[in-house]
Amino acid sequence: MSKPITLYSHATGPNPWKVAMVLEELNVPYDTKFMDFADLKKDPYEQLCVNGRVPAIEDPNTGINIWESGAIVEYLAETYDTKHELSFEKGPEKYQVKQWLHFQMSGQGPYYGQCAWFNKFHPERLAAPTERYDEQVKRVLYVLNKALTGKKYLVGEKCTIADISFVPWNEMLGFILGDKLASWDVEKNYPAYHAWHQSLLARPAVKKTWEAKQKVASGGGQ
Template sequence: MASIKQAVGLAVKPEKPIKLYSHPGGPNPWKVAIILTELGIPYNSEVMDFAQLKQEPFESQFPNGRVPAIEDPNTGIKLWESGAIIEYLLETYDTSNDLSYTSSPEKFEQKQWLHFQMSGQGPYFGQRAWFLFYHPEKNLTSCLDRYGNEIRRVLGVIERHLTKTNKPYLLGDRVSYADLAFVPWHWLLLYKPQIMGEDFPKEWEKEFPKTWAWTQGLEARPSVKKVREERVEAMSKGH
């Protein structure tokens, strides 16, 4: 029934909460949580231990063995990969296009920024975190330098764009899913434990002022505050 409704352009109502498989240590599930919150879609987070992700029944349903993943009882759909989940939620539930642009070129530019977030921001920030906190060999200065420089490069890309457009958001005067996708990875720079050090926010504000102002505006959104509090609570429980 849900697919028929979508085919004729009718809204699917999220009558039952979506199950969001999550983990506090990784930013990607919280990207999805922010989109769910912005759209007013009810959801329940199931916070997983890393070991559970490689066990049954999770791994047979979601073969990548990572989070986020969702189960939507309103449509029967199960998905993994944060970008695919975000696109699904928008197409299924954002019928008023609150977080999306529908005309060219913005329609495609927002996809461009989402792909940049997933291929640039996420991997570089994630590798810096890995070599800083988890890799068994320590003092790998060359690795930390490489990914630290890439983090600065990513911030520089956004800085040049925002300077050129002189707009508050990536696509113009209103927030889109493209902006929100960057938020949880920036938490790794803003809040403890910070992957670039406690002094980096001052460096960020000085060297990339447009990107800093854009980030602070996103941090002030009620949805972002709510989801970050959920993550802090999950971290406090020791997952």
């Protein structure tokens, strides 16, 4: 049996939880080490992740340490998804999974993050950047909805690491936008996206992981 991978995480940030979801989906043993934000920007953590962010992993089975969630997810698929349950071994689908994973990292994550900042955390309410990032979130929803129309998953006929990687940020839209989200009527205006997201939330590994996140974020234990 494999030794547990150490996953460095944080209770509230979404990116470590997509790594946890993939680990759960692949039945890879892991231990989570929850970090305080203050400890991310100093040693010993900066020796592991010079960027001072989570997630990062240490894999005692290979001796490999990696940070950046997308790189970690790709590593897990290539190292542990030997039956290609969440990936494709070859063909165009192999690269299309990478395409959507990169879109999640470059499109969804940064825009949702900035949307969260200007809607929730910036000390002043600034209309222009708030509206800009709201519109960018809508653009991501539009792209996903268009791509998923007539399909159950982003690539091929199965759920992959690409699909799962979108879940944590999508599930945080209610927190990011608050009452504003209801006016967007996501189920009506982005029906293919909505059905896809709900199907992913129903997956046992995803459901287990997100329930664990909610418990930790509410102070119910680590």
